[in-house]
Amino acid sequence: LFGALLRKEFQRFTGSATYMLNCGIGLVLLLGIAIASFFIGDDIFAQAGFANNGLMVFSTAIPLFLFFSTLTTTTSVSVSLEGHALWILKTAPVPTTTILSSKIAANLLLYLPAQLVATILLTIRFGLNVQYALFLFLIPAAALGITTALGLILNLAFPKLDYDNETRVIKQSMSVFLSTMINILLTIVFSVPLYVLLIPYAPFFTLLAFAYFLILDAVAALLCYILRSWGVKKFNVLPA
Numbered sequence: 001l002f003g004a005l006l007r008k009e010f011q012r013f014t015g016s017a018t019y020m021l022n023c024g025i026g027l028v029l030l031l032g033i034a035i036a037s038f039f040i041g042d043d044i045f046a047q048a049g050f051a052n053n054g055l056m057v058f059s060t061a062i063p064l065f066l067f068f069s070t071l072t073t074t075t076s077v078s079v080s081l082e083g084h085a086l087w088i089l090k091t092a093p094v095p096t097t098t099i100l101s102s103k104i105a106a107n108l109l110l111y112l113p114a115q116l117v118a119t120i121l122l123t124i125r126f127g128l129n130v131q132y133a134l135f136l137f138l139i140p141a142a143a144l145g146i147t148t149a150l151g152l153i154l155n156l157a158f159p160k161l162d163y164d165n166e167t168r169v170i171k172q173s174m175s176v177f178l179s180t181m182i183n184i185l186l187t188i189v190f191s192v193p194l195y196v197l198l199i200p201y202a203p204f205f206t207l208l209a210f211a212y213f214l215i216l217d218a219v220a221a222l223l224c225y226i227l228r229s230w231g232v233k234k235f236n237v238l239p240a
Helices: 004-012 017-039 042-047 054-070 080-091 095-124 132-155 166-172 174-198 202-237
Strands: none
Touching: 004 017, 017 095, 017 166, 017 202, 042 174, 054 095, 054 132, 054 174, 080 166, 095 132, 095 166, 095 202, 132 174, 166 174, 174 202
């Protein structure tokens, strides 16, 4: 059942150009900047201070990874896009938690592989140490978990089921607006520890980065708990 729901989410995503453009633009930008780094001369990177400085590359790449991979999420519209067909999901013999989990998994499966590929490309391009490469993937991945769950919470709080054009849902709904604005703010907030902790206390980078990763994971877990409690109740009372 979970697999069928997940396929349904991907079919909806790939079947709509508007949906792909608005919720998948981060994928293109994320991979694009990683690939573009191979075409920029070493002398330019040296002038920017990147040459032989893994921490500088890490501290520059992290905000970009955060911004591109969390700017838009499929979860901020995935409930609304069910529209008048929501009754099919609500009457199906599938637990609500499974339905919500499939919507979260769809966004994660879109962006996590892109984050991994971008991390590998930058690691190769700049010869990053294992610690930088590891947390270059883990920190944005944890942040992605937060924004993915948050997008679904916002969509459940502000659903737009009675639409006549999916473009109005994807571009003009309250949940998309709030999700985008909050995610931009979170990118700034999540980037602050880089400059107040990780860079000034570089000798303790691994310990601090791991602690930061655990904090982000804890926030993501809290949001998932909210979805499993409030989110399930909210979904069950939505008009079908």
